[in-house]
Amino acid sequence: MTASPYPHLFATLGDAATRLPDDLARTLEDTFVALQSGNSAGAITLQACLQYIRQGDAADGQPWPGNNRTPGQRLALARIDRANAGLSFLLELLHATERVRVDGDIDQQMGDGAREGLLLACRGLAEYVDVQLRAA
Incomplete structure (x- = not known):
C-alpha cells in the first residue's frame, strides 16, 4: 500500500479521502496543514474536531x-x-x-x-x- 499524498485528509476522512477529486483533496489538505501549524497540543482545530468525531462521538x-x-x-x-x-x-x-x-x-x-x-x-x-x- 502506498502512502497517501494527503496524510491529514486521510487521517480525517479515512478511505473516503480517496474518492475526492484531486483538486478538492489538495485544497483540503493545504487547509488542514495551515490550520494545524502553530497550534498547541489540545487546541481546538477543525482537524482535531473532525478526528475526535470520527473516533466515536455520538x-x-x-x-x-x-x-x-x-x-x-x-x-x-x-x-x-x-x-x-x-x-x-x-x-x-x-x-x-x-x-x-x-x-x-x-x-x-x-x-x-x-x-x-x-x-x-x-x-x-x-x-x-x-x-x-x-x-x-
Whole structure:
C-alpha cells in the first residue's frame, strides 16, 4: 500500500479521502496543514474536531457512554446515533417539503429532484444504520 499524498485528509476522512477529486483533496489538505501549524497540543482545530468525531462521538458530541462494551461496539453505537439523528432531520425536512408541496405557495416548493435526493439520503442513512447495528 502506498502512502497517501494527503496524510491529514486521510487521517480525517479515512478511505473516503480517496474518492475526492484531486483538486478538492489538495485544497483540503493545504487547509488542514495551515490550520494545524502553530497550534498547541489540545487546541481546538477543525482537524482535531473532525478526528475526535470520527473516533466515536455520538449525536450529542460525546463518546458513547459505558465501559461494558468494546471500543468497536461503542464506535458503532455512536455512528448509529449520529446517523439516526441525521435520518430524523432528513425525514422532518422531507415531511415539511411535502406539506409545502400540498398546501404551500408554489415559490416555496422544492423540485422533484430535491425531494428525490432527500429520499435517497434517507435510504442511504437507513442502510448505514443497518450495517452499524450488525457491527454493534
